[in-house]
Amino acid sequence: MTKPDQAIRIAVDRKAFPAVADRPEQLVLRGVQLTVQEGSFVVLTGPSGCGKSTLLNIVAGLDADFQGHVTFSQDDPKLAFMFQTPRLLPWRTVEQNIRLVLGDDDAQAAAKVAAILDRVGLSEAATAFPERLSLGMQRRAALARAFVVEPDILLMDEPFVSLDDPSADSLRALLIELWNRRPTTVLFVTHDRIEAVMLATRLVRLGGTPASIVQDSDVSLSPADRLDREKVLACRLRLFENA
Amino acid sequence: MALDNQTIRTGRVGRGVIGSVLSGRLVWTLVSFLSLLVLWALVAAILQSRLFPGPLEVGSKFLSEAASGELGYHVGVTLARVAVAFLVAMFIGSAIGIALGRAKGADQFFDTWLIFFLNLPALVTIILCYVWFGLTETAAVLAVTINKIPNVAVTVREGARSLSRDLTEMAHIYRFGAWKTLRHVTLPQLAPFMAAAARGGLALVWKIVLVVELLGRPDGVGRQLYDGFQLFDVSMILAYAIAFILVVQLIEILVLQPIEARVNRWRR
Numbered sequence: 247m248t249k250p251d252q253a254i255r256i257a258v259d260r261k262a263f264p265a266v267a268d269r270p271e272q273l274v275l276r277g278v279q280l281t282v283q284e285g286s287f288v289v290l291t292g293p294s295g296c297g298k299s300t301l302l303n304i305v306a307g308l309d310a311d312f313q314g315h316v317t318f319s320q321d322d323p324k325l326a327f328m329f330q331t332p333r334l335l336p337w338r339t340v341e342q343n344i345r346l347v348l349g350d351d352d353a354q355a356a357a358k359v360a361a362i363l364d365r366v367g368l369s370e371a372a373t374a375f376p377e378r379l380s381l382g383m384q385r386r387a388a389l390a391r392a393f394v395v396e397p398d399i400l401l402m403d404e405p406f407v408s409l410d411d412p413s414a415d416s417l418r419a420l421l422i423e424l425w426n427r428r429p430t431t432v433l434f435v436t437h438d439r440i441e442a443v444m445l446a447t448r449l450v451r452l453g454g455t456p457a458s459i460v461q462d463s464d465v466s467l468s469p470a471d472r473l474d475r476e477k478v479l480a481c482r483l484r485l486f487e488n489a
Numbered sequence: 490m491a492l493d494n495q496t497i498r499t500g501r502v503g504r505g506v507i508g509s510v511l512s513g514r515l516v517w518t519l520v521s522f523l524s525l526l527v528l529w530a531l532v533a534a535i536l537q538s539r540l541f542p543g544p545l546e547v548g549s550k551f552l553s554e555a556a557s558g559e560l561g562y563h564v565g566v567t568l569a570r571v572a573v574a575f576l577v578a579m580f581i582g583s584a585i586g587i588a589l590g591r592a593k594g595a596d597q598f599f600d601t602w603l604i605f606f607l608n609l610p611a612l613v614t615i616i617l618c619y620v621w622f623g624l625t626e627t628a629a630v631l632a633v634t635i636n637k638i639p640n641v642a643v644t645v646r647e648g649a650r651s652l653s654r655d656l657t658e659m660a661h662i663y664r665f666g667a668w669k670t671l672r673h674v675t676l677p678q679l680a681p682f683m684a685a686a687a688r689g690g691l692a693l694v695w696k697i698v699l700v701v702e703l704l705g706r707p708d709g710v711g712r713q714l715y716d717g718f719q720l721f722d723v724s725m726i727l728a729y730a731i732a733f734i735l736v737v738q739l740i741e742i743l744v745l746q747p748i749e750a751r752v753n754r755w756r757r
């Protein structure tokens with residue numbers, strides 16, 4: 247059982263990808279124990295290919311082929327997942343893409359969609375098809391889609407990679423704003439250490455083969471400090487000193 | 490500056506109206522159609538045979554058949570058969586295709602069946618349907634449907650095998666449920682395959698339905714062609730053939746192309 251203020255209890259004893267053809271079985275995760283507090287912003291980092299996405303997919307319930315268990319404090323919590331690619335339906339407009347994740351019986355759906363589009367600055371592009379938009383705008387739409395469902399748990403897998411710096415910065419600011427407005431439990435995967443420090447209330451590092459947790463630290467920067475480049479850089483040095 | 494060595498790109502707008510009309514498809518269609526007509530008239534004039542009527546003769550036969558209402562009636566009957574057989578086959582064939590594309594076990598099991606029905610000659614299906622169910626309307630439409638289902642199933646199966654896992658996962662996370670997933674995630678991905686199946690299938694249905702009518706129906710274009718054959722009335726055969734080609738082309742332009750344009754509107 248989880249305590250009331252614990253949103254997720256993750257205990258992945260063993261996760262392996264079965265052998266295919268001439269490739270042997272690949273043991274990816276071993277003994278990953280992580281308890282996520284309600285409303286915390288947990289950033290997961292680690293070397294490329296160590297199993298961060300695999301862990302996130304397990305938590306999301308997209309991958310059930312592992313030993314261990316993932317327990318949520320709530321029955322049937324509402325999830326949102328922002329993937330590395332936007333994964334919008336290219337044959338539906340931005341507006342329809344966001345409308346679709348709300349229930350058919352949601353009377354306020356239209357108002358919610360309009361409000362979130364306004365917040366992420368996509369009102370003008372509401373009726374555009376996703377592939378006609380820049381990657382940054384598609385990511386905004388994906389972010390809007392994740393927040394419009396008012397998730398209990400928000401999972402994000404490198405949602406801001408391959409954007410230019412200004413676009414990534416403005417999306418990050420948007421994420422912080424949306425999160426402050428409606429705090430929710432977040433599991434966020436990134437490679438970017440500065441991004442990690444800016445966003446995290448807790449930083450978890452995976453490492454080794456098979457991967458397990460090698461570092462777990464609280465990040466106690468104030469909201470103002472997070473926007474201060476000097477403070478962020480100093481904090482990064484402290485957190486990653488033995489990385 | 491060596492301007493003459495440079496490639497100069499002129500926008501399509503810059504070519505002028507006349508240029509774009511001359512290069513247009515319409516003109517070429519017209520030219521090619523008229524030359525076919527002229528060639529036909531020439532050959533008919535040289536042969537001077539009752540068995541090779543010229544365009545004028547066929548045209549007047551066409552008009553008299555149209556005026557008497559015969560042409561409209563028979564084309565209508567054939568069209569109705571095509572429509573029913575086509576829709577039923579598309580529906581059942583797509584369902585089978587999706588199921589086989591998604592479930593590997595079922596696919597392996599039913600693959601032999603599919604190959605059997607794909608290679609079963611249309612004429613065999615038609616004869617067996619008439620033998621088993623009598624010379625009825627149901628048997629006729631059933632025969633056409635059974636001929637088409639395997640083609641649709643195979644084409645749609647190809648699409649179902651290549652469905653995006655990314656989008657399926659997204660639909661799962663956001664709890665789309667079966668119906669929403671089918672309508673907004675699966676079917677749009679299958680649309681190009683279903684369009685291909687519809688196209689290939691329609692061409693097939695048009696041809697089979699004539700044989701079905703010829704063998705066991707008192708009406709329809711196929712029946713009229715048969716009557717023309719028995720009377721050696723080549724004008725009648727050609728008049729119905731032309732009516733048939735016109736209807737098929739009209740459906741292509743007025744129904745299929747607009748649907749395709751609408752379904753593909755999101756593409757860049």
Ligand SMILES: Nc1ncnc2c1ncn2[C@@H]1O[C@H](COP(=O)(O)OP(=O)(O)OP(=O)(O)O)[C@@H](O)[C@H]1O
Nearest residue numbers: 263272274292293294295296297298299300301437
């Ligand atoms: N479907 C799969 N089949 C086999 N092996 C896989 C599969 N998915 C991932 N792996 C392997 O599992 C390991 C972890 O992959 P994962 O995608 O979780 O890493 P990651 O930490 O997210 O990496 P990155 O930072 O590059 O995104 C990798 O070595 C990868 O090759």
Ligand SMILES: [Mg+2]
Nearest residue numbers: 298299300403
């Ligand atoms: Mg990854």
